[in-house]
Amino acid sequence: MTVAGPAGTGRGSLRDRAYDTLRRRILEAQLQPGQRLVERDLAAELEVSRIPLREALRRLEAEGLVLLVPHRGALVAPFTPADVRDLFDVRESLESLAARLAAERSDADGLARLADRLEAARAATRAEDRAAIAAANAGFHTDIVELAANPLLTSMMRPLEARTHWLFRLTAQRDPARQCAEHEELYAAISAGDADRAAAVAHAHVTDGRAESLALAARWSHPEIDPQEVAARRRRRGS
Numbered sequence: 210m211t212v213a214g215p216a217g218t219g220r221g222s223l224r225d226r227a228y229d230t231l232r233r234r235i236l237e238a239q240l241q242p243g244q245r246l247v248e249r250d251l252a253a254e255l256e257v258s259r260i261p262l263r264e265a266l267r268r269l270e271a272e273g274l275v276l277l278v279p280h281r282g283a284l285v286a287p288f289t290p291a292d293v294r295d296l297f298d299v300r301e302s303l304e305s306l307a308a309r310l311a312a313e314r315s316d317a318d319g320l321a322r323l324a325d326r327l328e329a330a331r332a333a334t335r336a337e338d339r340a341a342i343a344a345a346n347a348g349f350h351t352d353i354v355e356l357a358a359n360p361l362l363t364s365m366m367r368p369l370e371a372r373t374h375w376l377f378r379l380t381a382q383r384d385p386a387r388q389c390a391e392h393e394e395l396y397a398a399i400s401a402g403d404a405d406r407a408a409a410v411a412h413a414h415v416t417d418g419r420a421e422s423l424a425l426a427a428r429w430s431h432p433e434i435d436p437q438e439v440a441a442r443r444r445r446r447g448s
Contacts, residue, residue: 223257223258223261224257224261224262224264224265224268225265226255226257227251227255227257227261227262227265228264228265228268228269230255231246231251231265231266231269231275232269232272232274232371235269235274235275235285235375236274236371236374236375236378237340237378238375238378238379240285241285242285242286242287242288242379243284243285243287244284244285245281245282245283245284246266246275246282246283246284246285247282248262248263248266248282248283266283272368272371272372273286273292273368273371273372274286274371274372274375288372288375288376288379288426289426290423290426290427292372292426293376293422293423293426294419294423296369296372296373296376297415297416297418297419297422297423299369300369300373300415301412301415301416303362303365303366303369304350304353304354304411304412304415305408305409305411305412305415306357306362306408307353307354307356307357307359307362307366307411308353308357308395308398308399308407308408308410308411309357309404309405309407309408309411310356310357310358310359310362310404311353311354311356311357311399311407312398312399312401312402312403312404312406312407312408313402313404314356314357314358315356315399315400315402319352319355319356320356320399320400322352323349323352323353323356323396323399323400324396324400326345326348326349326352327349327389327392327393327396329341329345329348330342330345330346330349330388330389330392331389333345333385334385334386334389337385339378339381339385340378340381342377342381342385342388343374343377343378343381344374344377346377346388346392347370347373347374347377347378349392350373351366351370353395353399353411354366356399376422379425379426380418380421380422380425383418383421383422383425388418391410391413391414391417392414394410394414395407395410395411395414398410
């Protein structure tokens with residue numbers, strides 16, 4: 210039985226509301242890596258029962274944002290330095306490919322959307338709005354994947370979107386003006402249709418953030434939590 214909500218509210222919509230709210234809080238770093246998510250408290254706050262809440266948590270676990278630890282409950286995923294390293298390994302290859310394809314295949318409407326996103330990043334940078342900077346920068350990378358017009362690439366990148374957005378938010382203290390300038394250069398290459406240059410700029414841009422992001426990730430590390438061991442235990446338990 211769900212907790213009373215707006216008239217006509219079903220379990221699916223309650224689950225979606227819980228998912229959307231928790232996802233936004235994690236991506237905006239309102240909930241920190243390693244922080245425990247107490248089901249009882251969240252259910253009361255979000256006005257849902259534990260069934261839709263647990264469904265939302267499992268969905269967030271599939272995105273890599275939540276860790277469900279046997280006998281301990283749910284945690285915001287620690288996002289360890291190893292996780293950051295792995296994310297950069299994948300992004301360096303796939304985002305270079307996305308930039309190359311975007312330069313080859315983008316149209317006027319797509320470039321206009323990318324330019325709008327870039328202007329949002331400029332405005333956020335001028336306003337020193339860290340949350341808006343992170344959202345605009347993550348959105349810029351997502352838009353490039355869309356411009357690449359490759360459904361397989363899109364499907365491969367989609368599971369990384371939340372983690373990439375999270376990374377931008379958690380590393381918001383990196384020089385935003387420099388990131389904005391690098392995005393300007395990438396946009397110029399894509400809009401000029403220069404595929405080789407776009408791929409090279411994208412690779413350099415991702416690589417440029419690796420060392421500093423890894424250093425920042427060490428601050429969020431929770432060595433007592435090993436996500437791989439947690440996943441292995443869950444597989445052994447058949448959960």
